[in-house]
Amino acid sequence: MIDELVKKIQEKNAPVVVGLDPMLSYIPESIVGRTIEEKGETLEAAAEAVWQFNKAIVDATYDLIPAVKPQIAMYEQFGVPGMAAFEKTVEYCKEKELVVIGDIKRGDIGSTSAAYAAGHIGVVKIGNHVLRGFKEDFVTVNPYLGTDGVKPFVDVCKAEKKGIFVLVKTSNPSSGEFQDRVVDNRPLYESVAEKVKEWGADCVGTCGYSSVGAVVGATYPEQGKVLRALMPRNYILVPGYGAQGGKGKDLVHFFNSDGLGAIVNSSRGIIAAYKQEQYAKFGEQNFALASRQAVLDMIKDLKF
């Protein structure tokens, strides 16, 4: 799957992921109003609005981008109907030949991580049938429980030709509270990075990169530089661009000299572009075209 991701990044010439993290407040009133009219003020109406909003944005941007990253929390908040909207979004993006990175940040003890891995990037066996739950291509994984919490995901990556991105240094303001604590004269996130390198060592694709990647926030460019060097063959998923504060020129050191090695996510900056002054001219009605323009601008901003 890492080979497919790299191929698509090269084809589109865009190391860009669109984060499909639809807060209800981002969705135009015309959509939410219509779904509420049809389904009442219910979880089903919210989930349907989320799906319609996603579909419009995917339709307007899929030819420009290699991948999307739906943030499952934004669906999970609407209970079972929300999870159905997540499933529908994943399936639709795959129909559009996008690589789907499920931003699920799961991680647990071994047997439980195995169940998460099966449900999101693997298979479950029921009777003699082999079935898939949520069908992403990659997922994000939380490493706090150590190797036996991550290994089941790696095993599924190998068996199913899928991928993961392990949280190393996250983009949020308090990420340093534990991740930056100094252990053996260096920050904890560097120890995590070394483990990522180790976990991914025997699943390197023909593109030269491993199916086991890392998450490093755009908001920490200095750390990105160090981590890039520590994990030369692990792809870096970079959240925090745009709305969270990261800028294109700050991100140059997340990439290797081959121009590969990183894929940058923008969520709010793309999907709620029409709410920004810069794209206000599109109007609420043309929110998806505003998103398309925001993608084009982001791709330009990332050409260093």
Next chain:
Amino acid sequence: MIDELVKKIQEKNAPVVVGLDPMLSYIPESIVGRTIEEKGETLEAAAEAVWQFNKAIVDATYDLIPAVKPQIAMYEQFGVPGMAAFEKTVEYCKEKELVVIGDIKRGDIGSTSAAYAAGHIGVVKIGNHVLRGFKEDFVTVNPYLGTDGVKPFVDVCKAEKKGIFVLVKTSNPSSGEFQDRVVDNRPLYESVAEKVKEWGADCVGTCGYSSVGAVVGATYPEQGKVLRALMPRNYILVPGYGAQGGKGKDLVHFFNSDGLGAIVNSSRGIIAAYKQEQYAKFGEQNFALASRQAVLDMIKDLKF
């Protein structure tokens, strides 16, 4: 909610949680066979089998126990139908007046953690309606992202009178890989414990304990003793008893001198009791009665 949990623990005289983590392999063939006959070899059949299995165990044990802890991964692996079985299980347990601890181990950047908190222990607003997604009473939270990833859960705890248990020292073999790393002359999990104390300081109930608790594995009794002293007013959820290796007498130091302060989880040891030699006499047909006997034995084992 912590007051309600403590009240129920005292009423039942049992600091015990039954972990509803149903692997398909734990469920008697008679149940799985029937649901497959009805629904084919589908995710729906697996989810229905999980639900029927849970219901039988809850019916056979609810009068003995204060709380249950469904592990969401075991449902999530079966996709949307699995999530519906999770929801049904949570709702049924609440009908039976059990406290429900959703073992979800979520944790993300602020706005995303807020969505998880809303979906599991809080509310979402759709139009003028206030609705609930998954309706647990407590959830488990992963602290790797620091305060701004945990705070949204704490805020919802306060607003909705719910609770959380933050991962401090997990029960799995490799939990030490990052959690035990020495920072400022002591293991990282102690720093996390201090944060748990801080996060929970202003939501202490009339029972004297905070709505913000901690997860500390039964498999690490020495660390449990230290952590008990570090967080005197934070309840400890103790996984890893039984099948994972923890024994009753090892757990004495997880409790305070008031006999409170800890609640011990057993999953496989209870729900798959009929598969153990000790309870084989019940037979597969009476699996729920075997679970009841295992609960009675566990309660006895925890009386020190």
